[in-house]
Amino acid sequence: MSLLELDDLSVTYRIASGEVPAVRGVSLTLDSGAALGVAGESGSGKSTLAMALLRLLPRDARVGGRILLDGEDVITMKWGRMRAVRWAEASIVFQGAQHGLNPVRRIGDQIAEPLLVHGLAKPDAARRRVAELLDQVGLPAWRARSYPHELSGGQRQRVMIAMALGCKPRLIIADEPTTALDVMVQAQVLTLIKELVAEQGISLIMISHDLSVLSDVCDRLAVMYAGRLVEHGPSAEVFHDARHPYSRALAAAFPTVGDPVSRLAPKGLGGDPPDPMRLPGGCSFHPRCPVALDECATLDVELWPAGEHHSAACVHVKEREGAQ
Numbered sequence: 001m002s003l004l005e006l007d008d009l010s011v012t013y014r015i016a017s018g019e020v021p022a023v024r025g026v027s028l029t030l031d032s033g034a035a036l037g038v039a040g041e042s043g044s045g046k047s048t049l050a051m052a053l054l055r056l057l058p059r060d061a062r063v064g065g066r067i068l069l070d071g072e073d074v075i076t077m078k079w080g081r082m083r084a085v086r087w088a089e090a091s092i093v094f095q096g097a098q099h100g101l102n103p104v105r106r107i108g109d110q111i112a113e114p115l116l117v118h119g120l121a122k123p124d125a126a127r128r129r130v131a132e133l134l135d136q137v138g139l140p141a142w143r144a145r146s147y148p149h150e151l152s153g154g155q156r157q158r159v160m161i162a163m164a165l166g167c168k169p170r171l172i173i174a175d176e177p178t179t180a181l182d183v184m185v186q187a188q189v190l191t192l193i194k195e196l197v198a199e200q201g202i203s204l205i206m207i208s209h210d211l212s213v214l215s216d217v218c219d220r221l222a223v224m225y226a227g228r229l230v231e232h233g234p235s236a237e238v239f240h241d242a243r244h245p246y247s248r249a250l251a252a253a254f255p256t257v258g259d260p261v262s263r264l265a266p267k268g269l270g271g272d273p274p275d276p277m278r279l280p281g282g283c284s285f286h287p288r289c290p291v292a293l294d295e296c297a298t299l300d301v302e303l304w305p306a307g308e309h310h311s312a313a314c315v316h317v318k319e320r321e322g323a324q
């Protein structure tokens, strides 16, 4: 059985001027120990999806579909059970660690808190576990006595990762975990996440707009556009041989060292992502799509098989694969 199964997940925010469909009919599975990257431009619904997984959405959000975590539906779970699941079975690392840490409490106390609240350790054992966790994320044990302002941004993000690992969850959700960090520190934190999930057999959902970072850390990639899943497949295939024109544009936006010079030319996608309250008819991507056909203005193609364990929601894929 998959550790996580999303079945037709939708999230709509109710605001004064109407409804914002932020996530639309996303179905995905994540196996135990696997790492899934979720990519897309700003506003594509990545964070909303991540927050929905642990029921962290604001009250104005309406959620539909099913989110099965180890067979239990998160959406209908009782609050007591939901609180037990957070940290202990699934935890989340947000972007910008400084927002997640309490400025007036010592680092060690903050890392220990989930362990104590979940009754997983008594104070002495929690202190030992804090030292072990700090070591795992590359910080000396004496840092337990520091306050957040005494640490650099990269160190604070390491603390957030230590907190997320503390209760030995089976799933970690990392939402743009390195966005607020400089490039060198970003690489260190990404390597740390990659090593920790591999060593400890933890499943990972990592969210980023940077397909190259995701393809380095994750086995599979899911690309979102305007709240929809437009491509889902093995990382190397989605990054180097994307089947959806939007994924191709995203991949081209982040050249990697070693790419041929031809790929280094800036190939930004024209136009802006659509306003979710005024989505274009047919395929939501068609007004920006370099290979759109007339029918794309009216035909909204569902995900279509595009190879082994690979699917894409594009009329070209449907025509090519469907003809075989």
Ligand SMILES: Nc1ncnc2c1ncn2[C@@H]1O[C@H](COP(=O)(O)OP(=O)(O)OP(=O)(O)O)[C@@H](O)[C@H]1O
Pocket (backbone or CB within 6 Å): 013, 014, 015, 020, 021, 022, 040, 041, 042, 043, 044, 045, 046, 047, 048, 049, 058, 060, 209, 276
């Ligand atoms: N609390 C909210 N109320 C109303 N609309 C919201 C709310 N939060 C997000 N949205 C809208 O939902 C859509 C998806 O937003 P979301 O933050 O999930 O996207 P994202 O892909 O994570 O973007 P980013 O990379 O900028 O974080 C956007 O149109 C956004 O404006």
